Amino acid sequence: MQAFCEHKSTVVLARRDGVDYVECLECRQVFEAEDLEPVVVEDDEE
Ligand SMILES: [Zn+2]
Numbered sequence: 178m179q180a181f182c183e184h185k186s187t188v189v190l191a192r193r194d195g196v197d198y199v200e201c202l203e204c205r206q207v208f209e210a211e212d213l214e215p216v217v218v219e220d221d222e223e
Pocket of ligand 1: 182183184185201202203204205206
């Protein structure tokens with residue numbers, strides 16, 4: 178079982194069509210950098 182990963186440690190694998198593909202060093206998941214950005218915010222207060 179792997180706990181929720183915030184993908185704080187990432188490296189850029191490649192850039193294609195203006196999209197950066199990054200890999201998380203903690204969970205080894207590969208995803209688009211754009212998808213990562215919304216994950217940064219963790220705030221329940223409105
Ligand atoms: Zn991760």
